[in-house]
Amino acid sequence: MSPRHCLSALFAVAVAAGCGPTPRLQTAEPPPRDLVVLAPEPESGAVGRLVVTTPAGAIELAQARESTTVSAGGAPGAVVVLAEAEIQRLFGPALAVQPPAAVRFNLYFQTGGDQLTPESRAMVADVIAGMRGRVAPDVTVIGHTDTTGDAGANTALGLSRATLIRDLLIQAGLDGAVVDVRSHGESDPVVATPDNTAEARNRRVEVTIR
Amino acid sequence: MPLQGMGRLMAVLCLTLGFGSTAVSAQPEDAAGRVKAVAGSAVIVRAGTASPARVGALVYESDILRTGTDGQLAVMLRDETRLSLGPGSDVTLGAFMFAPADGRLSLVLRIARGALSYISGRIAALMPDAVRLETPTSVIGVRGTHALIHVEAP
Numbered sequence: 001m002s003p004r005h006c007l008s009a010l011f012a013v014a015v016a017a018g019c020g021p022t023p024r025l026q027t028a029e030p031p032p033r034d035l036v037v038l039a040p041e042p043e044s045g046a047v048g049r050l051v052v053t054t055p056a057g058a059i060e061l062a063q064a065r066e067s068t069t070v071s072a073g074g075a076p077g078a079v080v081v082l083a084e085a086e087i088q089r090l091f092g093p094a095l096a097v098q099p100p101a102a103v104r105f106n107l108y109f110q111t112g113g114d115q116l117t118p119e120s121r122a123m124v125a126d127v128i129a130g131m132r133g134r135v136a137p138d139v140t141v142i143g144h145t146d147t148t149g150d151a152g153a154n155t156a157l158g159l160s161r162a163t164l165i166r167d168l169l170i171q172a173g174l175d176g177a178v179v180d181v182r183s184h185g186e187s188d189p190v191v192a193t194p195d196n197t198a199e200a201r202n203r204r205v206e207v208t209i210r
Numbered sequence: 211m212p213l214q215g216m217g218r219l220m221a222v223l224c225l226t227l228g229f230g231s232t233a234v235s236a237q238p239e240d241a242a243g244r245v246k247a248v249a250g251s252a253v254i255v256r257a258g259t260a261s262p263a264r265v266g267a268l269v270y271e272s273d274i275l276r277t278g279t280d281g282q283l284a285v286m287l288r289d290e291t292r293l294s295l296g297p298g299s300d301v302t303l304g305a306f307m308f309a310p311a312d313g314r315l316s317l318v319l320r321i322a323r324g325a326l327s328y329i330s331g332r333i334a335a336l337m338p339d340a341v342r343l344e345t346p347t348s349v350i351g352v353r354g355t356h357a358l359i360h361v362e363a364p
Contacts, residue, residue, distance in 0.1 A: 033347075033361075033362045033363075034345040034346065034347050034348060034359065034360065034361050034362070035359070035360040035361075036345075036348070036350055036357065036358070036359050036360075037357070037358040037359075037360075038355060038356070038357065038358075039327075039355075039356040039357070039358050040356060041329060041330075041355065041356045042329070042356065046354070046355075047355065048330070048352065048353045048354040048355025048356070049352075049353040049354075049355065050350055050351065050352055050353070050355060050357055051350065051351040051353075052348050052349075052350050053348060053349050053350075053351070054347055054348045054349075070345070070347040070348045071347065072346065072347050073347075074347075076348065087358065090296075090325055090358070090360050091296060091325050091327055091358045091360070092296070093282050093296035093297055093325070094282065094294045094295055094296035094299075094325045094326060094327040094358075095294065095327055095358075096282065097246075097247040097248075097249060097282045097283065097284040097294045098284060098292060098294045098327055098329070099246040099247065099284050099285075099286045099292050099294070101290070101292070101329075102286070102290040102331075135246055135247065135265055136244055136245070136246055136265050136266040138236075138237055138244060138286070138288075177236060178236055179236060180236045180237065208290075210286050210290050
């Protein structure tokens with residue numbers, strides 16, 4: 001046995017006997033370690049704020065690509081700006097399937113009935129374009145009125161306006177089964193008015209495609 | 211039976227009878243959202259039972275979204291919140307309530323592992339404190355934003 005092997009053997013015996021350095025506990029998995037990144041919103045580019053809190057402390061992320069790493073039991077680590085390549089490495093597959101943002105349209109009506117204003121009639125094409133290319137879309141169509149006339153009649157009018165828009169979308173090829181049609185009548189105005197007030201901005205159908 | 215239970219029972223009956231198995235229908239009030247994209251292996255775990263996540267499938271409060279090592283999954287919640295998961299991810303929809311007329315708003319997501327992209331919807335816009343993203347180590351509060359969260363965990 002070479003002197004080196006001899007030493008190794010001695011060391012092994014010492015460790016086995018509980019002398020020498022304490023062997024570190026081997027865990028099968030690393031402890032939880034989290035990374036939180038603040039990203040710009042994909043459509044608007046707007047950057048909000050994130051507050052990351054643990055029992056040991058808190059940190060705020062307020063600029064695009066700022067990140068913090070947190071290990072179990074610790075406070076959030078100092079803010080680090082991540083390179084775009086690192087964001088892609090960690091989040092590329094998640095970002096690749098991100099759904100497009102919901103879109104909303106307001107279509108306006110002439111007073112007292114379900115005739116669209118000329119401008120809004122032209123806008124129906126935009127609504128239809130907003131549906132195209134969406135996978136498994138959900139469409140909500142909500143009819144609204146101004147406060148002219150009876151509240152009950154306005155609920156019915158809101159519904160007939162919403163139904164008209166739904167039918168236009170179905171004619172354009174939308175599956176009617178995915179459309180949720182409802183009326184808020186005069187109860188949800190954009191512009192608050194006294195009762196029995198004609199207000200063009202409140203005579204509308206709101207279409208949301210998500 | 212609570213209303214929510216009724217809704218799910220109806221959903222189960224419809225599936226059993228063969229309705230709605232391919233057709234996408236308007237979201238019932240108790241649904242939290244809908245699957246918008248799937249690649250590779252991805253499942254929705256509901257009451258302990260995993261079923262393959264398919265585009266158009268509904269997602270409910272308490273569901274767990276889980277992707278395999280080759281999986282990607284995207285969901286749009288009813289309040290327009292967008293979630294997308296990379297491979298090897300596990301995200302629980304801990305709470306979802308979107309009843310703005312009654313002021314009842316809540317969104318809790320628990321990311322146990324993997325990669326999540328979260329983009330705020332109307333709950334965060336109306337009541338930022340109603341949104342909580344939880345990881346094994348931290349709680350993340352949002353102020354109208356896009357968050358990316360990566361969790362390394364067993």
